[in-house]
Amino acid sequence: MKRKHFFRLFVLFILLLSQFLSFNLSAQESRKTFKQDDVFSIFIKKEKRARRDSATEEPVILKKPYFATTPFIGYNPAYGFLIGIGTTMAIYLGDPLKTPVSSVCAAINLTTAKQTIITVRSNIITDGSRYILRGDWRYLVFSQPTYGLGTGIKMHTNRGIVFNDGGSTASLPPDAQPLNYNYIRLYETFFFRFSRNWYFGIGYCLDDFSKIADHNHTDSVPPQNTSHYQYSIDHGFNPEKYIISGLSLEVLLDSRDNSIRPTKGYLANVAFRPNFTFLGSAKNSLMLNTEFRTYVGLSKRRPGHLIGFWYLGQFNEKGTIPYLGLPALCWDMYNRAGRGYIQGSIRGVNFIYLESEYRFPISPYSGILSGVAFVNATTASSDDKTRQLFQYVDPAIGFGLRIMFSRKTLSNLCIDFGFGADGTKGIFFNLNETF
Numbered sequence: 001m002k003r004k005h006f007f008r009l010f011v012l013f014i015l016l017l018s019q020f021l022s023f024n025l026s027a028q029e030s031r032k033t034f035k036q037d038d039v040f041s042i043f044i045k046k047e048k049r050a051r052r053d054s055a056t057e058e059p060v061i062l063k064k065p066y067f068a069t070t071p072f073i074g075y076n077p078a079y080g081f082l083i084g085i086g087t088t089m090a091i092y093l094g095d096p097l098k099t100p101v102s103s104v105c106a107a108i109n110l111t112t113a114k115q116t117i118i119t120v121r122s123n124i125i126t127d128g129s130r131y132i133l134r135g136d137w138r139y140l141v142f143s144q145p146t147y148g149l150g151t152g153i154k155m156h157t158n159r160g161i162v163f164n165d166g167g168s169t170a171s172l173p174p175d176a177q178p179l180n181y182n183y184i185r186l187y188e189t190f191f192f193r194f195s196r197n198w199y200f201g202i203g204y205c206l207d208d209f210s211k212i213a214d215h216n217h218t219d220s221v222p223p224q225n226t227s228h229y230q231y232s233i234d235h236g237f238n239p240e241k242y243i244i245s246g247l248s249l250e251v252l253l254d255s256r257d258n259s260i261r262p263t264k265g266y267l268a269n270v271a272f273r274p275n276f277t278f279l280g281s282a283k284n285s286l287m288l289n290t291e292f293r294t295y296v297g298l299s300k301r302r303p304g305h306l307i308g309f310w311y312l313g314q315f316n317e318k319g320t321i322p323y324l325g326l327p328a329l330c331w332d333m334y335n336r337a338g339r340g341y342i343q344g345s346i347r348g349v350n351f352i353y354l355e356s357e358y359r360f361p362i363s364p365y366s367g368i369l370s371g372v373a374f375v376n377a378t379t380a381s382s383d384d385k386t387r388q389l390f391q392y393v394d395p396a397i398g399f400g401l402r403i404m405f406s407r408k409t410l411s412n413l414c415i416d417f418g419f420g421a422d423g424t425k426g427i428f429f430n431l432n433e434t435f
Helices: 003-028 039-043 046-054 227-234
Strands: 066-076 080-091 102-111 116-125 131-146 159-162 177-193 198-214 242-254 266-275 285-297 306-319 351-361 369-380 394-406 411-420 425-431
Touching: 066 394, 066 425, 080 425, 131 198, 177 227, 177 242, 198 227, 198 266, 369 411
Parallel strands: 159 425
Antiparallel strands: 066 080, 080 102, 102 116, 116 131, 131 177, 177 198, 198 242, 242 266, 266 285, 285 306, 306 351, 351 369, 369 394, 394 411, 411 425
16 A cells, blocks of 8 residues: 555544544543543542642642653663653743743753753743744754655664654664764744734744764765765765854744643744855755644543644755755654654655644543554655655654643653654654644
């Protein structure tokens, strides 16, 4: 069965399954009031929990910062031990009826192979949702393989455990082209509201790649013409370092009820990113990034019972982008796209990603445990036009478990099992919903 036909059938299956489950669960819903709880409540005595619940009949309002933190640990012979920690901070900066919760997510992962991954992502919303300040800051001493540009490239059972913010224990298959590099990302955009849920945004974006070591080229005799090296030479980039530096001009629609765990509303974003040599960019270029998310509720009593839809489209409109700056899987703001594949394994000049996820409750009343089933598909093009958008599609399916880590921030601990094409697979650990 062709990949694109498989994708269509699975989407139809998810929609039919969700409608069936929605009908049956709605028919069986108890009159007992549902109250969102978290995993820590298991250790609270019943009497104390009852007193706490009776005092918090209204939704939890975070008048001061509240933190939810979780550790990560893993091992693989190729990378050694990986240890890390991730935390989410949440707070309301205004009236909760008019102001969504603000959040800051930070994580650090370290490996015995001398990898360092430090990330800070923020979504700050002022009183009355008048202004939004969105940031994505990263510092990486990193190693990651590439397989060339475009979809439909076999990756020969690339698999591994993937941790929050890109840390991975994936071993290298024989056809991988390993790269080591240092990376600094500084994205910051200021949005101001011009209509009810509509915003204009202006920002600055920096991608700084340095100390790039293309091992299949530098460590081979004679040197191999790897995908990264050949692309860099063909388009006039230094294979060892380059910078993308430019502005971001954006239009945003955000009507979601919660940015950490949305259950309704829309998010739509169109961002033009002109990059300029006078700002330090290796070449002038123009990138167009587009995104859309929405959520279809299946239960009034359980808002988290829903189907979510996610679209990402990233396009090189003018000029040329350096290889590592091209759109790639799991390089979105929160490293979530592409469960079933290792980060960066699919890369292209132009890139489209689609995902649908069915979210369903498991715990009947507390909401501590819930589950997901998902399907996604990626298509990407190459620079030599041998692979066009939608000529090849790489699909993936999977399922996962959600553990409510903090009812105050609505932060989940997420464990997902994803299965992609050609035997690729992974176990994915994250904080908060995928999208």
